[in-house]
Amino acid sequence: MKLALGPILYYWEREATFSFYDEIAAAPVDIVYLGETVCSRRHTLRTEDWFEVADKLAAAGKEVVLSTQALIESESDLKTLRRLTGNGKFMVEANDMGAVHQLSAAKVPFVAGPHINTYNPQTLELLNELGAKRWVMPVEMSREALSHMQATRPAGMETEVFAYGRLPLAFSARCFTARHYNLPKDDCQFRCMDYPNGLTLNTREGQPFLALNGIQTMSASIYNLIGELDSMRATGVDVVRVSPQAFHTPKILKLFRDALDGRTTAQAAAQQMTKLMFDQACDGYWHGKPGIEQSYLAPAENE
Amino acid sequence: MSPKASLELVCPAGNLPALKIAVDNGADCVYMGFKDNTNARAFAGLNFDPASAREGVRYAHAKGAKVLLALNTFPQSDKWERWQGAVDNAVELGIDAIILADPGLMRYAARTYPNLRLHLSVQGSATNYEAINFYHEHFGVQRAVIPRVLSLAQVEQVVKNTPVEIELFGFGGLCVMVEGRCALSSYATGESPNTCGVCSPAKAVRWQQTPEGLESRLNGVLLDRYGKDENAGYPTLCKGRFEVNNETYYAIEEPTSLNTLEMLPEMIAMGIAAIKIEGRQRSPAYVEQVTKVWRAAIDSAKRAPQSYNVNPAWMAQLNKVAEGQQNTLGAYNRPWK
Structure with a gap:
């Protein structure tokens, strides 16, 4: 199985983004998805900057894919979309039917x-x-549902699974980070930049539940299928996707890589990963349960 | 007839009595679903079995109204036959159009029944004309329902760039998320609109009186806690009160109801084909009240768009049945933008 790094779902400083991808160029990852998929107001990197990052990563031997925005509303959104779909060089990940x-x-x-x-x-x-040529399974799909998809999958079609990171669960026209600061979306002051891993939303009894990431709502828990690599392999998954977080992403990629290549066991990788995660893990969707649930018990949790 | 002149009123029919009341009070179209998870209001006690569907179609057609069938969930990988069968049944029943979200199902319908009229459901998440035109070019889709996230200016941009008729939500419960792109419900409960045709399903809801107040939980997750003087609404996940940075508030959405009566002349002028009323899960009394008001308003706006005014009595009647007892223009006019 190949290892992929998904697009950055958060809004990071320009320099932080560049240095992140400098590290990724040296990280053990096969495929890198690039671009702003969440909010068109985010602009620390312009389309040209993304192309530049793409060239660098390609030169470092990565397969580069440019990801399109999920919620396309305005003519200027469509203009950006056309630049990506017509780039003529890199493969594009379509995130809405307009892109398709x-x-x-x-x-x-x-x-x-x-x-x-x-x-x-x-x-x-x-x-x-x-x-x-490849499809990424919806995050709420279970292994069992996936196995039905795989049984009749067209020849040559690759299957990718979102396997690590806060789950992107919903999109809105509204910005919930701006809402938190009582700011209108058009004058949001880019407050989402203060939350490089999203802004955690707790229940009234203090349970971390969701995370606000601008117009996107995510899970607070980190979806982690490190313990399910064997079942992914058995289901014919071709690509395992890690979603970037603000710190330790290269280490997380390395643990996935080592587990995939048999240099370490899933248990050992899971145990080490608990130290790198900023919130608790979940894996319910893969098991056909509510996404928030966690079945696989990393040994470290028993310490 | 130009779409401007023919703006249709599309009303919800959760069951046969609601369908009849909608038709009797001036709905141009009613929309309904079958009694299973092939539609996004797969609630117990709701929807149509074959006999009531047949009677509904007969009743509506006899009175000159059209019947639309919502088949707007996504067929799950191992249960395709259920959705395909629903398309076949719709044709057999003489349904006027089916409302679809899934591209694969759309292809089946277009290939098998080239004369069947297809509408793109709001669950299809088409928020731009490139997406809508995709469905038109590939499957001949004739109408698209736009997610409740675009401003009116953005809607106009869509209308100008597509041959597909555009239907907008005019009234009812407001989804703050882009329809078809929200998995919050399955994250908490395992069931979502896309996979099961439900959001925050009743079977996962628990109410509990505690010393701190009345609590609503969804599969154990605390969605809200109500003081003595507060009205407790249905615990839809996104309408709960949560803590963010130690501040407790409606972090995602306040319980409000969409009401765009005052925008009718603008909507007619830009060539909107139909106005949709949300609420197949609501009572026949709701359907009656809302259909009456919207029929009167649409007729008034068509007759004299320049002098059109929202009648205060209409607002009063709608406020009585609105969810959360307050109205908003939603994304069409963005006070929060």
Whole structure:
């Protein structure tokens, strides 16, 4: 199985983003997804900057994929989308049907991202006909549902699973980070930059529940399928995706890499990972349960 | 007839009595679902079995109204036949159009029944004309329902760049998230609109009186706690009160109801094809009240758009049935923007 790094879902400082990708160039990861997928107001990196990062990572031997924004509302959103879908060099991850429309019309191969609702073999077959070479399973899909997809998967189609990170659960036109500061979205003062891993939302009895990330709502818990690599392999998963967090991402990639290559056991990797995670783990979706639940017990939790 | 002249009123029919009341009070179209998870209001005691569906279609057609069928969840990988069968049943029943979200199901419907009218559901998450035109080019989709997240100016941009008719939500419970792109419910309960046709399902809800107040929980997660003088609403996940940076508030959405009566002339002028009323889970009394008011308002706005005014009596009637007892123009006019 190959290892992928998803797009940064948060809003980081420009220099922090560049140095992050300098580290990633040297990290043991095969595929890197790049670009702003959440909010069009975020601009520390412009499209040209993303192209530049893409060139650097490609030169370092990474397969680079440019990810499109999930919620496309305005004409300027569409303009950015067209620059990405027409870049002529890198593969594009489509995160809405507008992107699929453009890529399929141009007959360019693409990745059907996690925000394309691919829930059944018929839709996967359609995406295949339209030019998709890889699809990323919706985060709420279970292993069992995936195994039905895999049974009739079109030849040559790769399957990718979101396997580590706070889960991107919902999109809105509203910005909940701005709402927290009583700011209008158009004058949000980019407060989301103060929360490089999202702003945790607790229940009234203090249970971390969700995380606000601008217009995106995420899980507070960190989805972690490090303990499920064998079952992913058995289900025919081709690519395992790690979603960036503000610190320790190269170490997390290395633990996945080592577990994938058999240099360490999943248990040992899971144990080491607990020290790198800023919130508790969850893995319910993979087991067909509420996403918030956790089945796999990392040994460190018993210490 | 131009779409401007033909703005349709599309009303919810959760059951046969609601359907009849909607038709009797001036709905141009009613929309309904079958009694299973092929639609996004898969609630116990709601929706149509084959006999009531047949009677509903007969009743509506006899009175000149159209019947739309919501098949707007995503067929789950191992249960495709249920959704495909629902499309077949819709055709057999003489449904006027089916409302779909899943691209694979759309392809099946377009290939198998080339004359069947297809609408893109709000659950299809099409928020731009490139997405809408995709469904038009590939499956001949004739109408799209836009998620409740665009401003009116953005809606106009869509209308200008697509041959597809545009239907907007006019009234009812407000989804703050982009429909079709929200897995919050399955994160807490295992069931979501996309996978199961439900949000914050009743079977996962627990109410408990505690010394701190009345608590609502969704699969154990505390969604809210109400003081003695507070009205407790249905515990929809995004409408709970939560703590962020030690501040407790409606962190995502306050319980409000969408009401766009005052925007009707603008909507008509920009060529909106239909206004949709939310609420298949609501009572026939709700459907009656809302249909009456919107019929009167649409007729008034069509007759004399320049002098159109929102009748205070309409607002009073709508406020009585609105969720959370307060109205908002939603994203169409963005006070929070």
